Amino acid sequence: MRTTTRHALSLATALTMALALGACGSEDDGGSGGGGSSSGAEIRVWLNGPDTPQDARDHLKTTFEEQNPGSTLTIEEQQWEGLVERLTTALSSESETPDVVEVGNTQAATFTTAGAFADLSGDLESLGGDDLLPGFVEAGTADGATYAVPYYAGSKYVFYRKDLLAKSGIEVPTTTQEFIDAAIKLKQDNPKPATFSGFYLPGQDWRNGVTFLWNAGGDLAVDEGGTWTGALSTPESIEGLETVQTLFQEASGAAKDGNEADPQVPFCNNEIAMMSAPGWVTGLIADEETGCPDMMEKVGVFALPGADGDPAPVLLGGSNVAVAAKSPDQDLAKKAVEVMLSDEYQSILAENGLTPAKESLATQLGDDEFAQATIAAASNAKLTPAAAGWASVEGARILEDMFVGIANGGDVAELAGAADQAMEEQLNQ
Secondary structure, eight states, rough: OOOOOOOSSSSSHHHHHHHEEEEEEEEHHTTTTTOOOOTTEEEEEEETTTTTTHHHHHHHHHHHHHTEEEEEEEEEEEETTTTTHHHHHHOTTTTTTTTEEEEEETTTHHHTTOOOOOOOOGGHHHHHHBBBBBBHHHHHHEEEEEEEEEEEEEEEEEEEEHHHHHHHHOOOOOOOHHHHHHHHHHHHOOOOOOTTTSSSSTTTTTHHHHHHHHHHOOOOOEEEEEEEEEHHHHSHHHHHHHHHHHHHHHTOOTTTTTTSOOTTHHHHTTSSSEEEEEEHHHHHHOOOSSSSSSGGEEEEEOBBOOOTTBBBOOBBBEEEEEEEEEEETTTHHHHHHHHHHHHHHHHHHHHTTTOOOOOOOOGGOOOSHHHHHHHHHTOOOOOOOOOHHHHHHHTTHHHHHHHHHHHHTTTTTHHHHHHHHHHHHTTOO
């Protein structure tokens, strides 16, 4: 577990300084600075984790190279873990920068305000215009200019084992309390292995934990007249975090210091009765190489219920895509983004459970229970605070550290107070 006191500078500040230094140095070495395109260029695209399906990757490479003879496109997969730091380093260097990058929608604001991305305002209409998911356009916009456009979205919903709920005599929960009771009973009814989870919740998984905080009326941080204040230690947030601690201790067998990466692995190993995950995890479970397609007949899904029976306020996940400001081939990089925002490419994402970047393509999700769960979950989904320094909070792992402490039985109020202070230091630099 990393501490949260190491960052004397916010990542946004560090990135701004690095970009400025890089720009000064480029005058001496005759670098192009990312203005035009060169013939026969190699375009490097950073995609994160396994979320983008292979069919989409193949389509991107093939289509781009057909449309731009003599140029090649290389996809380099990055891990979400440590992504902010890697982007901070790579985007500040003309020799190391990728041309196109995927960033989490919660990370986009930091990089757009730091000047790390090229201005796409003039290309917005051709990329989808008003059809693009408005919240994600807003996340990639600073000072009236758009620097990062939507890539895909995905609300989390609950995957569950129909056979295990039936064996325990449990109906699909319709309220938060019913869900908590079901999670605890499923853990009790399946004592072996010790890693079995009635509800899968690794210690670092704040992205699922925040649902219960929001559901209790709490929040992560609030903007008070231009100053961000941590809200984790309010009575409402504490109530939600105490619920999370109950789930950690009585319903989950996941590692107390683990993260939520690759949830299909323990699910396919028969170690999970219920888990909250984005819709694209369906493709990972069904995939011959990454999952267990034979188990799909046992898989059901539902939107996590809130206290009043309506869908709970889950985190709206997803990504934006941007052209690096220091890319030497920005025209070609923009052409790669055009392919990624095309109806054909976005339809492939939708067919694999990702909510497409264009609202008009939502019907491509289908009409089965997975699509219905996606739509229901999205109806009350929320985003993290719209603060330029939010990526600094994620980079400092403040929430991961707090949730690991809660998972290990720490004092919730004390941990929340310390996290509030650490967040404020990052958000208000």
